[in-house]
Amino acid sequence: MTIKSLALTAVLTLGATAALAEEVRVYNWSDYIDEELLTKFEEETGIKLIYDVFDSNEVLETKMLAGGSGYDVVVPSGTFLQRQIQAGAFQKLDKSKLPNLKNMWDVIMERTAQYDPGNEYSINYMWGTTGIGVNVNKVREVLGEDAPIDSLALIFDPANMEKLASCGVHFLDAPTEMIPAALKYLGEDPDSQDPKVIAKTEAVLSAVRPYVLKFHNSEYINALANGDICVAFGWSGDILQARDRADEAENGVEIAYNAPREGALMWFDQMAIPVDAPNPDGAHKFLNFIMDAKNMAQATNYVYYANGNLASQQYVLPEILEDPAIYPDEDTLKNLYTTTPYPPKVQRVVTRLWTKIKSGT
Amino acid sequence: MRRVILIAVPYLWLLALFLVPFVIVLKISLSDAAISIPPYTPTLDLSAGWQGIRDFLAALDFENFVWLTQDDLYWKAYLSSLWIALASTAMTLLAGYPIAYGMARAPEEWRPTLMMLVILPFWTSFLIRVYSWMGILSQEGVLNQFLLWLGVIDRPLMILNTNTAVYIGIVYTYLPFMILPIYAALDRMDNSLIEAAEDLGCSRLTAFWLVTVPLSKNGIIAGCFLVFIPALGEFVIPSLLGGSRTLMIGKVLWEEFFSNRDWPVASAVAVVLLLILVVPIVLFQRNQERQQEAEK
Numbered sequence: 001m002t003i004k005s006l007a008l009t010a011v012l013t014l015g016a017t018a019a020l021a022e023e024v025r026v027y028n029w030s031d032y033i034d035e036e037l038l039t040k041f042e043e044e045t046g047i048k049l050i051y052d053v054f055d056s057n058e059v060l061e062t063k064m065l066a067g068g069s070g071y072d073v074v075v076p077s078g079t080f081l082q083r084q085i086q087a088g089a090f091q092k093l094d095k096s097k098l099p100n101l102k103n104m105w106d107v108i109m110e111r112t113a114q115y116d117p118g119n120e121y122s123i124n125y126m127w128g129t130t131g132i133g134v135n136v137n138k139v140r141e142v143l144g145e146d147a148p149i150d151s152l153a154l155i156f157d158p159a160n161m162e163k164l165a166s167c168g169v170h171f172l173d174a175p176t177e178m179i180p181a182a183l184k185y186l187g188e189d190p191d192s193q194d195p196k197v198i199a200k201t202e203a204v205l206s207a208v209r210p211y212v213l214k215f216h217n218s219e220y221i222n223a224l225a226n227g228d229i230c231v232a233f234g235w236s237g238d239i240l241q242a243r244d245r246a247d248e249a250e251n252g253v254e255i256a257y258n259a260p261r262e263g264a265l266m267w268f269d270q271m272a273i274p275v276d277a278p279n280p281d282g283a284h285k286f287l288n289f290i291m292d293a294k295n296m297a298q299a300t301n302y303v304y305y306a307n308g309n310l311a312s313q314q315y316v317l318p319e320i321l322e323d324p325a326i327y328p329d330e331d332t333l334k335n336l337y338t339t340t341p342y343p344p345k346v347q348r349v350v351t352r353l354w355t356k357i358k359s360g361t
Numbered sequence: 362m363r364r365v366i367l368i369a370v371p372y373l374w375l376l377a378l379f380l381v382p383f384v385i386v387l388k389i390s391l392s393d394a395a396i397s398i399p400p401y402t403p404t405l406d407l408s409a410g411w412q413g414i415r416d417f418l419a420a421l422d423f424e425n426f427v428w429l430t431q432d433d434l435y436w437k438a439y440l441s442s443l444w445i446a447l448a449s450t451a452m453t454l455l456a457g458y459p460i461a462y463g464m465a466r467a468p469e470e471w472r473p474t475l476m477m478l479v480i481l482p483f484w485t486s487f488l489i490r491v492y493s494w495m496g497i498l499s500q501e502g503v504l505n506q507f508l509l510w511l512g513v514i515d516r517p518l519m520i521l522n523t524n525t526a527v528y529i530g531i532v533y534t535y536l537p538f539m540i541l542p543i544y545a546a547l548d549r550m551d552n553s554l555i556e557a558a559e560d561l562g563c564s565r566l567t568a569f570w571l572v573t574v575p576l577s578k579n580g581i582i583a584g585c586f587l588v589f590i591p592a593l594g595e596f597v598i599p600s601l602l603g604g605s606r607t608l609m610i611g612k613v614l615w616e617e618f619f620s621n622r623d624w625p626v627a628s629a630v631a632v633v634l635l636l637i638l639v640v641p642i643v644l645f646q647r648n649q650e651r652q653q654e655a656e657k
Contacts, residue, residue, distance in 0.1 A: 061622060062619050065397075065398055065400040065622060066400060067399060087396045087397050087398055087400065089398060173605075214604070226501075228500065251377070275398075294506060344394060344396070347621060347622075348623065350434070355613075355616060356434075358606070359605055359607075
């Protein structure tokens with residue numbers, strides 16, 4: 001063998017190994033996993049993991065509906081999952097490849113079956129509530145000792161909001177979260193699909209709109225932790241992450257999360273495999289890895305969200321498992337509600353209403 | 362033969378990079394939204410042959426364009442975008458002209474360095490530059506800290522998330538597009554013309570208005586178009602620096618596309634935006650042609 005052909009063989013072999021290296025592409029929410037888990041997955045399986053993040057269901061859904069996203073695992077929330085299943089965006093799970101399914105929590109599976117009947121297409125990753133995060137000291141300073149920090153009145157009563165505006169309030173930029181909350185505040189069915197009922201929220205939201213600094217889905221984590229804002233209506237775990245970051249920074253900021261006592265939206269983030277996933281086999285391996293009790297507990301211990309994995313609970317830190325803001329007790333659980341996707345015509349009304357509230361047009 | 366190729370290349374360019382995408386967008390704008398992949402119907406099914414194409418064409422309609430006229434959101438957003446684009450073009454011109462003028466007047470050996478300084482920001486990602494503006498303009502940001510330290514203000518100014526921040530962002534981003542064509546025009550200008558004007562009794566200021574400005578007219582026009590056209594459809598700057606009250610058509614388009622997942626209406630918004638832009642683009646083209654004629 002000449003040197004030339006030797007070199008050629010070497011190049012060809014290298015090329016072949018590179019082409020054979022298996023890849024799994026995961027598209028998950030930002031700030032939503034302990035990154036050590038990603039390395040652990042690569043070490044255990046030898047599969048190269050490509051991990052991208054998004055911060056709104058809408059962005060994910062547009063990628064799914066356009067098709068050819070190139071991802072193997074994606075993480076839509078319940079109502080979005082339901083519509084994407086309807087559009088044919090996902091493939092059924094091959095449960096024979098998912099032995100760790102035995103770890104999953106029947107209580108949560110019953111609830112997620114509302115979006116994905118029989119849990120045919122998805123597994124639960126995390127679930128939580130949407131509620132109120134406050135910088136306790138600042139809010140008490142502005143509203144007094146008996147500030148209603150666990151009530152929707154804190155964010156929907158203009159009298160409170162007018163005062164809170166001085167220290168900064170963020171709302172989620174997600175009509176599917178804000179409108180049900182406003183409906184609950186009004187004493188209406190939060191899952192109402194009736195445009196006339198939905199329209200009632202305009203008065204509530206427009207009245208407090210001038211006092212909202214920003215509508216955003218992720219900035220409030222840092223803003224709360226730094227003390228830039230004093231109130232955020234957001235996702236439970238994100239606010240608890242802010243609490244944690246403030247503790248670590250020892251900047252004197254004390255953050256508290258409360259699910260509104262009037263009732264809170266319960267949501268589920270589900271892992272699913274796109275119908276055109278390049279590596280469905282690797283995707284199943286990733287799902288099975290995530291459903292491992294220890295791995296799932298590690299994720300929860302990092303992101304402060306409850307998961308749908310019963311077996312993981314023995315490894316979840318006691319301060320998380322016993323925190324009713326994360327794992328609600330029986331009473332709070334009764335007070336949680338879920339929503340269903342809006343039909344396209346109603347969706348248009350909702351988006352339009354949201355634009356009107358935000359821009360005043 | 363050479364002539365044919367010379368003409369064919371720009372037309373192929375136009376066909377591949379403008380007409381084909383436009384026809385695709387136009388086609389989607391005539392469809393209906395649906396819960397499917399892709400999220401609209403009808404899709405062209407070539408396997409059904411002529412009948413398939415006929416069915417496809419029959420299912421297209423102008424419903425989405427009618428819809429745009431029924432909600433005041435759209436024309437308000439178009440008007441607001443036009444206003445923001447016009448105002449920021451004017452501001453960019455006011456900021457850019459003196460810079461270009463100064464560059465053209467600078468000693469010969471400085472000019473390459475000055476030119477370099479104008480182009481240098483392009484070496485960094487546009488997104489990073491916009492993010493640094495967020496750092497500068499925010500409540501806890503550099504600008505507010507500085508002004509507080511100077512004692513000019515006693516509480517931080519709210520600049521980020523307002524239209525002011527959008528103007529700052531647009532003017533900053535597009536300034537080089539204004540400076541370069543004006544500089545090119547001024548650089549070519551014959552200085553003896555100014556001397557002649559002054560010899561004939563013009564003051565320096567009158568000479569500037571009567572000689573320099575008209576001679577740099579083509580540079581001004583080119584610069585204005587280069588700023589106005591992208592500013593009109595701008596999405597990144599208003600969404601990062603602007604607040605929720607900043608109404609621009611780029612953001613409306615995004616919401617149609619992502620929040621309503623209504624690609625047909627989003628495409629209709631894009632088609633109308635293009636039609637609005639075609640007018641200034643054609644004017645720009647005319648101006649360029651006339652300029653070339655004049656130079657011959």
